Amino acid sequence: MTGTSAVVVATGAGGAIGTSLVNALLNDGQAVRTLVRRQSDCPLESVEAVIKDISDRQAVGRAVAGAKIVFHLAAKLHVPNPTPEMRTEYERVNVEGTRVLVEAARAAGVQRVVFFSTISVYGVTGSDPVDEDSAPHPDTIYAKTKLQAEEIALAAGRVYDVSEGTVHSLNEILAAMATALGRRPPRLHVPVELARVAAATADRLLAFQGRPPRLASAVNKFVESAPVRADRIQRELGFQPVYDLERGCWETIVSLGLR
Numbered sequence: 164m165t166g167t168s169a170v171v172v173a174t175g176a177g178g179a180i181g182t183s184l185v186n187a188l189l190n191d192g193q194a195v196r197t198l199v200r201r202q203s204d205c206p207l208e209s210v211e212a213v214i215k216d217i218s219d220r221q222a223v224g225r226a227v228a229g230a231k232i233v234f235h236l237a238a239k240l241h242v243p244n245p246t247p248e249m250r251t252e253y254e255r256v257n258v259e260g261t262r263v264l265v266e267a268a269r270a271a272g273v274q275r276v277v278f279f280s281t282i283s284v285y286g287v288t289g290s291d292p293v294d295e296d297s298a299p300h301p302d303t304i305y306a307k308t309k310l311q312a313e314e315i316a317l318a319a320g321r322v323y324d325v326s327e328g329t330v331h332s333l334n335e336i337l338a339a340m341a342t343a344l345g346r347r348p349p350r351l352h353v354p355v356e357l358a359r360v361a362a363a364t365a366d367r368l369l370a371f372q373g374r375p376p377r378l379a380s381a382v383n384k385f386v387e388s389a390p391v392r393a394d395r396i397q398r399e400l401g402f403q404p405v406y407d408l409e410r411g412c413w414e415t416i417v418s419l420g421l422r
Contacts, residue, residue, distance in 0.1 A: 168196045169194070169229065169230065169231035169232075170193075170195070170196045170229055170230050171188050171193045171194065171195050171196070171228050171230065171231065171232050171234070171355075172187055172195075172196050172197070172198065172226055172227055172230045172232070172233040172395075173195060173196075173197050173198075173232075173233075173234045173236065174197070174198045174217060174226075174233070174235050174236055174237035174264065175235070175236030175237035175238060175279075176197040176198075176199055176204065176205060176210075176236070177199055177200075177201075177203070177204030177205065177420050178236060179267070179415045179419055180236060180278070180279065180286070181197075181236045182418045183414060183415075183418050184234060184236070185197065185207065186207075186418075187203065187209060190209070191322070193397060195210050195211070196210070196211040196212070196213065196230070197210055197211070197212045197213070197226075198212075198213045198215065198217065198223065198226040199212055199213075199221070199306055200212060200214070200215070200216055200217075200324075201214065202214055208230045209338060212378075213225055213226040213282040217237045217260035217263065217264065218255055218259055218260050218263055219263075220263050220267065222269045222272065223263050223264055224267045224270070224290070226267075227267050227268050227271045227273055228271055228330060229271070229273075229285060230268070230273050230369070231273065231278070232269065232273070232274060232275045232276075232277065233264065233268050233273050233275070233276045234277045234279070234282045235261065235264055235276060235277065235279060235316070236279045237256070237260060237264075238256060238257050238260075238279075238309065238312075239252055239253050239256040239257055239305070239308075241281075241283065241303060241304065241305040241306075241311075242305075243374055243377045243380050243381045243384065244352055244376065244377040244380055245303075245304050246375070249304065250304055252386045253304045253305060253308045254308055254311075257305070257308035257309055257311070257312050258308050258311045258315070258375050258376050259331055260312075261278065261315050261316060262312075262315050264272070265315055265316060266275070267319070276320070278312075278313065278314060278316035278320070280306070280312070280313050280322075281306065281310065282308050282324070282391050283303065283305060283306035283389075284299040284300075284301050284306050284309055284310040284313065284392070285299055285300060285389055286299070286300030286301055286302045286306070286389075287300075287302070287387045287388065287389065288388060288389045288390065289388055290390070291390075292330065292390040292391055293325065293390070293391050293392065294324060294325075294391065294392040294394065294395065295322050295324055295395050301390070302308040302344065309418060310313035319376070321371065322397065323393075323399075323400070323402075324391045324392060324393050324396065325393055325396060326390075326391050326392065326393040326404070327393075327403070327404040327405070327406055327407055327408065327411070328404055330390040331387060331408055334348075335408065336408065339348060339408045339409050339411075339412040340412050340416075341385065342409065342412070342413075343412040343413040343415070343422070344416055344421060344422070345422065347401065355382075355386050358382050358386075359383070360383055362378035362379040362381070363378075363379045365378045366378050367378050393397075
């Protein structure tokens with residue numbers, strides 16, 4: 164993609180990926196417009212911003228007017244043990260927000276909508292990498308609503324898994340994150356089963372105190388395996404990753420202002 168006169172739109176531009184995307188588009192000479200909930204979510208003052216919620220049909224219509232490409236990153240992200248009341252918000256933002264955007268983009272004649280989903284739709288996969296043909300098994304409200312949003316976006320599209328091509332262990336990921344933060348990687352390691360027992364015990368204490376249990380599910384989320392293959396996007400679109408784990412962690416930390 165090279166510079167054009169048509170505007171490129173990005174929703175959810177205030178997050179780590181959104182900020183990096185907007186900067187990449189600007190460096191490529193694109194005119195960028197963002198749809199954000201607050202002015203502070205707009206990564207750069209020089210970028211045009213529509214300040215509204217993703218479910219606001221009129222605002223979304225204004226945001227995508229005249230756009231050639233729309234990158235849709237806006238979402239309510241995963242939190243451990245969300246309350247039942249949060250289900251409505253997940254569905255409003257992730258499902259209905261995507262529906263509003265896709266319908267507005269279609270009405271505005273947008274050529275392409277790029278929807279950012281999550282590998283959480285696959286659930287726990289084990290050690291064998293999954294690909295786009297693998298059956299999804301979402302096990303959280305976040306993953307279930309993102310899968311519903313995928314289905315809306317896929318009514319006129321195709322799904323691609325994106326990966327830098329290497330399966331990394333949890334220790335490798337933690338080491339890369341620690342290095343990016345300028346800290347030493349953790350040296351104390353607790354066996355997974357012992358961590359699960361400790362978390363379950365702590366959850367029982369939390370429940371006894373009338374507080375929501377969340378530690379066991381957090382431990383399971385941290386240690387679950389979900390490797391993906393990226394053969395299709397390489398074969399069909401010629402995608403070649405330019406970021407490895409270390410560079411990705413470093414630039415994410417920098418974009419968040421933590422270094």
